[in-house]
Amino acid sequence: MSVTSGAPLKVLVLVKHVPDAQFDRHLTGSDHVIDRSESILSELDEYAIESALQLVEARGGVKAGHTVTALTMGPERASGAVKKSLQMGATDGVHINDPALAGSDAAATSLVLASAVNHLGGFDVIITGMASTDGETSIVPAQLAERLGLPQLTMVSSLELGEDGVLTARRDSDTTSKTLQAAAPALVSVTDQGEEARYPNFKGIMGAKKKKTVSLSLSDLGLEASQVGFTGSWTKVDDASPRPPREAGTMITDSGNAGVELVDFLADKKLL
Numbered sequence: 506m507s508v509t510s511g512a513p514l515k516v517l518v519l520v521k522h523v524p525d526a527q528f529d530r531h532l533t534g535s536d537h538v539i540d541r542s543e544s545i546l547s548e549l550d551e552y553a554i555e556s557a558l559q560l561v562e563a564r565g566g567v568k569a570g571h572t573v574t575a576l577t578m579g580p581e582r583a584s585g586a587v588k589k590s591l592q593m594g595a596t597d598g599v600h601i602n603d604p605a606l607a608g609s610d611a612a613a614t615s616l617v618l619a620s621a622v623n624h625l626g627g628f629d630v631i632i633t634g635m636a637s638t639d640g641e642t643s644i645v646p647a648q649l650a651e652r653l654g655l656p657q658l659t660m661v662s663s664l665e666l667g668e669d670g671v672l673t674a675r676r677d678s679d680t681t682s683k684t685l686q687a688a689a690p691a692l693v694s695v696t697d698q699g700e701e702a703r704y705p706n707f708k709g710i711m712g713a714k715k716k717k718t719v720s721l722s723l724s725d726l727g728l729e730a731s732q733v734g735f736t737g738s739w740t741k742v743d744d745a746s747p748r749p750p751r752e753a754g755t756m757i758t759d760s761g762n763a764g765v766e767l768v769d770f771l772a773d774k775k776l777l
Contacts, residue, residue, distance in 0.1 A: 513570035514666070516557040517628040519618060519649075520550040520575050520590050522583035523639040544582065546589040549634035551702035556664050556695045557632050558594045558703070563666070572596045574628070578606060578617055584718065591713035592705035598718035599625065605723055605730035610738035611640065615648035617733055620726040622653060630672065631692045635660055646694040656687035662698035 522544045554575065561571035575590030577583050578601035587598035601621055609617065622628065631653075636643040643660075650657035658664075661674035672691055676683045677698055705713075723730060731737060757766050771777045 513572065514561055514564055514630075515571070515628045516560055516573045517622065517625070517631045518550070518553050518557045518573060518575050518590065518595065519631070519633045519645075520554065520577050520586040521547045521634075521637045521639075522577060522579050522586040523547045523637055544585065546586040547634060547638050549636060549638055549697055550586070550590075551593070551634075552695050552697050552699050553632045553634045554590050554593050554595060555700060555702040556693070557630070559700070560630065560664065560666050567596055574599060574625070576618070576621060576625075577601070578609075578614065578621075580604075580607070587718055588713060589705070591716045591718075592709045593703055594709060595716075597716055599721060600718055601721045601726070603723045603730075603733075605734050608735035608738060608741075609733045610740045611642045611645050611648060612739040613733045613737045615645050615652055616737070617723075617726065617728065618645070618649050619652035620728055621721060622649075624721070624726050629670075629689045630666070631655070631690075632664075633692070633694045635694050635696045643694075646692060650692040653692070656691045657693070658685045658687050658691060659694045660696055661685065661693060662696050664693055664695065664699075 523546075554573070557573045561567065561569075561573055564571055573595045574597050575587045575595040576599040577586045579586075581602060583602070584598075584600050587595075587600055591598055599621065601617060606617065622631065631649070633646045633649075637645075646659055647657060658672060658674040658676075660676055662677045663675045665673045666689065667673065670689050672687050672689055672693065674685045674687075674693060676685060677696075723733065735741060755770060757763050757770065768777070
């Protein structure tokens, strides 16, 4: 295994192009899919990229031959997620782009990603964010690990790779912290409790233009259209309707007894 033999460390990071949280989300079409016209790299995936970069930098970085590959799936504009990853420091990118992918749920997505990992091969560590900020299922990392037969360290806030090839991770809750370990190759999902992701600088932005991105289709991965998209998904949205407008709140004007009125209001709502 390369992590113990002195060979270059190969890390794969899964990234996703998601609707910008600054804008309201909308469903579109008869299949009720999310409108992705205003999309960016998922903020939670930036923590995954940062974790990957720190792993390779701890061993000498790119100059020592270590690599961080950013992988995404989606339509043409999803390449923006790979582009941002390259600007942050990833060494190369992979974009799975096929019209049949539209409408894929978590299960179909994990199938495609697993096929891509097997096609590319040779990764020592696979890192993902804790969830995508559009679907927010948090189940793709576990599904992917199961499909690949890899140990999984999920929802971790810090990650280290020892010279013996063992990954050590810390999982934090509100009251406790747990230390988890697994021998590489393994899959890891990281939370937003780790170190802040770096911001692309001018050198990184210019350097990303020279980095290689490979495009893959379903046929490259040995998959049929019937295995993905709406047909291959385990779940679907049958119906959807706009959320009702927010009702006007209760205004309390202070005329000397606002405190009493506020307490009465909270008591009436059983909030006290």
